[in-house]
Amino acid sequence: MKKSSPTFILSYCVFLIVVGITGCSEKSAEETRPPLKSPAYLEEATPEPVVVSEKTRETYQWYCAQCHGIQGKGDGINAKFLTVPPRNHTKAKYLETRTDKQFFEAIKFGGLSVGRAxxxxxxxxxxxDSTIHELVRYIRELCQCEAL
Amino acid sequence: MKNFLYLLMGGWLLCNPMLSHASLIQEKKCSECHRLSKDENEKSGPDLFYAGNKFQASWLKQYLQNPMTIRIAGGTGDPGFLKGIQANSQKHPALSKKDAGQVTKELMALMLLELPEEVDLLEPLTKGQKAKIKYEFERTFSCISCHQSLNLAGKVRGGISGPSLVNAGNRLQASWVASWLKSPRTFSSKSRMPIYKMEDEARLRLTQFIATLKNENKR
Structure with a gap:
């Protein structure tokens, strides 16, 4: 049987060490993994502090108040005709259990998208999207509550 | 010669049907509450500059003789709209049968040259199809939140901030309904209704469903 040459054995050991260091460590795996990309609307969800403009307050009155009411109390003109009462935006108890992201998605994609009415x-x-972010902030103003 | 020209012009004015209709609309002062041209500023009543695209002539003639409430909460621009108080609560004036016929002709001549969507004759829906589309109407697109309609048992259901759709099948033309769903801003720069980007088939289904909503189906 032919014996392996010392040069070959040495090279093999070096190869194993290199693979052990670079290939198996968690850190290097993370470095080589492509960064996870979230949708654009989520990336925008955590930038500068959102300021609620007058125009967005008017938007709430124009669209949202039909069901949620002028003061956001869930008593808009459609409220008593709906099978599920519109959310009262002044009640913190429930709203502080919901994240800004959930608010955003409920407005953008509708109630069913977040398992609601x-x-x-x-x-x-x-x-x-920027108006919806401002509306989320406005609802936080109405409920005097915060969440992630 | 000059007198002859005046006589000729006067004769033409009297004989021109469009102008004689226009004078009745002017006489009835329709433009005080309704826009008869897109260039006018917003007014309290519904826009009529596309009345010929929107309404069914038979319904319009009936309505003008016997006006009924379509927007239960009033016009969306009313100051008291969100409070449930109709600022413009005066009833639409009723016209005689003859005047209603003439005003209808005039209004049906007010049309946009091109509609965003043309719908051919709609096929009747089976009860099963109607039930499926009603699900979309209520749950996928949430129309029921703002519009009254009829459930499968013929009972009135739904919110009041938008115009009632209970008799929409007699009131509206199918092509207009589909066009409004496709491109509401073609008709109104500001509406309280959400804009939907729905597929063509879904739009046709909703149009078909709305066409089934008629007073005679109300129980």
Whole structure:
């Protein structure tokens, strides 16, 4: 049987060490993994502090108040005709258990998208993402509550 | 010669049907509450500059003789709209049968040259199809939140901020309904209704469903 040459054995050991260091450590795996990309609307969800403009307050009155009421108390002119009462935006107890992301998605994609009432339509083709972010902030103003 | 020209012009004015209709609309002062041209500023009543695209002539003639409430909460521009108080609560004036016929002719001549969507004759829906589309109407697109309609048992259901659709099958033309769903801003720069980007088939289904909503189906 032919014996392996010392040069070959040495090279093999070096190869194993290199693979052991670079290939198996968690750190290097993370470095080589492509970064996870979240959708654009989520990336925009955590930038500068959102300021609620006068225009967005008017947007709430124009669209949202039909069901949620002028003061956001869930008593709009449609409220008593809906199978599920519109959310009272002044009640912190429930709203502080919901994240800003959940608010955003409920407005943009509709109530069903977040497992809530289908009475709430999707407003994503009517309002820009930045207006929806401001509306989320406005609801936080109304409920005097915060969440992630 | 000058007198002859005046006589000729006067004769033409009297004989021109469009102008004689226009004078009745002017006489009835329709433009005080309704826009008869897109260039006018917003007014309290519904826009009529596309009345010929939107309404069914038979319904319009009936309505003008016997006006009924379509927007239960009033016009969306009313100051008291969100409070449930109709600022413009005066009833639409009723016209005689003859005047209603003439005003209908005049209004049906007010049309946009091109509609965003043309719908051919709609096929009747089976009860099963109607039930499926009603699900979309209520749950996928949430129309029921703002519009009254009829459930499968013929009972009135739904919100009041938008115009009632209970008799929409007699009131509206199918092509207009589909066009409004496709491109509402063609008709109104500001509406309280969400804009939907729905597929053509879904739009046709909703149009078909709305066409089934008629007073005679109300129980």
């Amino acid at each position: 289908p009475c709430m339509p999707a407003w994503g083709n009517t309002m820009s």
